[in-house]
Amino acid sequence: MITLLRQFAFARYHRFASRAQVLSWQDKQLEHHLQWVCQHSPFYQSFRNQPLETFPIMNKSLMMANLETINTRGLNTDQLMSVALKAEQSRRFEQSVVNDVTVGLSSGTSGQRGLFLADHREKQLWAGNILAKLLPHLWQKHRIALALRANSPLYKSVAKGPIQFFYADLNQPYEVWIRALERFQPTLLIGSAQALQFCAMYSGSFGERKMSPARIISGAEVLTPVDRALIEQTFASELHEVYQCTEGFLACTDAQGQMRWNQDIVHIEKHWLNPEKTHYSPIITDFRRRTQPIIRYQLDDVIAVKQDEAPFEPIGAIAGRCGDCLVLEQGGEQTVVLPDLVYRAVTLAIAERVNYRITQTSAHHLKIEAAPQFHHVIQEALFGLLQRLGRVSVTCEYAPPPDWNPMNKQRRVVNECKS
Incomplete structure (x- = not known):
């Protein structure tokens, strides 16, 4: 709990004066983190005392092929996958734990399913960041509803004190999970762009009171302008975006509605996709993740460039997958x-x-x-x-x-x- 509160306070209230200050601070975080990883991860031992740019570019295929030597807890990949699949098939996600390490499973949109590992400390860090960056107000009770493909013990780590948490299982018929959401009446509704569209189209159609969340957060899928308009017009609520995946909590919208990289959590390199340098795929290094180090991991997403002078770099749009x-x-x-x-x-x-x-x-x-x-x-x-x-x-x-x-x-x- 102390780790959560410390991370919450830092993410919510710490202010960087400039982007140069952010990058200088990141350099120190990376130096310390890479030293620790090279001491504890067999895969990275040969890179000890090397600068970040010498580390190999990682992707989902390479990660899954080497997960046993990448992870710092000596966990077996086959056992991890078996536990994660069993939890997803039974929908009993609280059982997706191995040796006190939470195991998550990606959706497999890119053709291969990946694993996500987080120990107790990392869950607390994640929860502190999520609460600090996404909760609209601190002085009221919150009912957080999650409408995503899979639940996880990781998500329940945000249910603290005056915060209630509800998971809407999208594996059920939509009228069932939408009705359950209406009974819960979330103040904060988090879901995939598609799930939020279903909420906008059908909330109030099944005999319950229509949802009226104070804030809606879209993640896990591309949110197109027309889909955004439908959701915003239906609920007349703030609509923010979050860039959250198995590789980490990467970005979210700020108080002005601009999506920015969470550069207090991750370091970003750019792999340019066109000569004009208007779009890139991000190469991320998370200097908080230790159980499953995420170092120079290249995502398949297309990011549109945007420029401004704020300390954290803006994202023009998450514009789809490179593979598409x-x-x-x-x-x-x-x-x-x-x-x-x-x-x-x-x-x-x-x-x-x-x-x-x-x-x-x-x-x-x-x-x-x-x-x-x-x-x-x-x-x-x-x-x-x-x-x-x-x-x-x-x-x-x-x-x-x-x-x-x-x-x-x-x-x-x-x-x-x-x-």
């Missing part, structure tokens, strides 16, 4: 289309909210899933975008609108092309 960029070919050359350019083109072409998905199935072919009246409008918006990017020629097929399931991530742009 459209990669179209013509004349032996490739044109890469970032997902947020597609979102923007569709939004500009269609004023109303539309349910759609665009899937690349070959180097020259796209499938457009939407209501029939939108098929040609979306196609023309795509053709206009591609013409501006380099006159790429593609063919399109049409299909009915996608039937979203809150247990799976909502991806409006998907690349299934394996060539």
